[in-house]
Amino acid sequence: MxxxxxxxxxxxxxxxxxxxxxxxxxxxxxxxxxxxxxxxxxxxxxxxxxxxxxxxxxQMDSYTRIEHLMDPNTFVEWDKGMTTKNPLDFPDYEEKLEKDRKKTGLNEAVVTGKGAINGVATVIAVMDARFRMGSMGSVVGEKIARAIEKAKESSLPFIIFTASGGARMQEGMLSLMQMSKTSVAIERFSRSGGLMISVMTNPTTGGVSASFASIGDYNFAEPGALIGFAGRRIIEQTIREELPDDFQTAEFQLEHGQLDKVINRLEMRDMLGTILDIHYEGGNAS
Structure with a gap:
């Protein structure tokens, strides 16, 4: 039983x-x-x-990153209302943009503005890969160029966090033009004595990596970030050689002299604060 x-x-x-x-x-x-x-x-x-x-x-969204980096209640956003049109009448482009706006709460793939880090007034631009994979269209380039120009006019440092799949194909040549526009703005900023810090996050590729992302006075990256221009498969097919497993990682770029340092995100604010203190004597930028 x-x-x-x-x-x-x-x-x-x-x-x-x-x-x-x-x-x-x-x-x-x-x-x-x-x-x-x-x-x-x-x-x-x-x-x-x-x-x-x-x-x-x-992945980290732009507003969360800014909140972590900037001193409390100091950040003021610029050009938030700028939106992309469809100059080439690319099919379904406007619908995709609207979908990303609703999903992310952003109007475009970059947030720009002014705040303070350890008391040092700073202009900052943070790209957001959630919006069209952070691709660079005419508005992204315009917002970044405007931020650089404002930093030049106010004699403030400029920090940019990049995250992008490259130029935005739906805008064709207008997108590629942003490479030269932002690079020229940085050149003028540099000649005026401005300090630019570029931090490359995962991924930073295509036209973004070949323009403003790579020409800072300091070029940093987060651990494991994918950084490069063309894709791995295309390069291997072109040179007919197999590439190392860590090819195009931040660590690979550091080893080959393309970066100054790979910085853990948890240490990023302290590192940026230290650099700003060195260049601006403990907060004289305002």
Whole structure:
């Protein structure tokens, strides 16, 4: 009888699938793309989207980055209302832009403005890969060029965080023109004695990597960031050679002299604050 008791199948009322899904709130957990370990999303966000286990740097939105870097209540955004048109009448382009606006709360793939880091007034531009993969269109180039010009006029340092898939194909030549426009603005800024710090995040590729991202007085990057112009497969097919596994990573670029330093995101604010203090004597920029 005891054997029959344990072998007896018990009947339970099945839980409806919809109710089962509600028991686990969506978005509460996040899987690390580096070590594949699962963390509470809030734990990851508290660590600035850097994996506590392996140090993998996950994507970070522009406003969160600015909030972390700038002194509290000092940031003032510029040109927030600027929006992209469809000059080439590219099919479905306007619909895709509107979709990204609703998804991200941004009007374009870069946020620019002025704030302070450790008391030093600073102009900053932060690209956001969530909007059209951070691609550089006419508005992105215009906002960056305007920010650089304002930094020049006010004798303030300029910091840019790049994250981009390159030039935006839907705008054709107008997009490629932004490479020269931003580079010329930086050249004028440099001649006036301005300080530019470029921080490349994952990914920084195409026309962005070949223009303003790579011509700062200091060129930094976050760990593991993909940095390069053409894609790995295209290069291998062109030179008919197999490339190293770490090719185009921030660490590879540092080893070959293309970067000054690879900086952990958790240490970024302190590093930028130190550089600004050195150049501006503890906060004389205003």
């Amino acid at each position: 005891l054997k029959d008791f344990f072998n007896k199948k018990k009947k339970y009322a099945p839980i409806p699938r919809e109710e089962a899904k509600q028991d686990v709130p969506q978005g509460i957990m996040q899987k690390c793309m580096g070590c594949q370990k699962i963390f509470y999303r809030k734990e990851m966000e508290k660590n600035l989207n850097v994996c506590p286990q392996c140090g993998h740097h996950h």
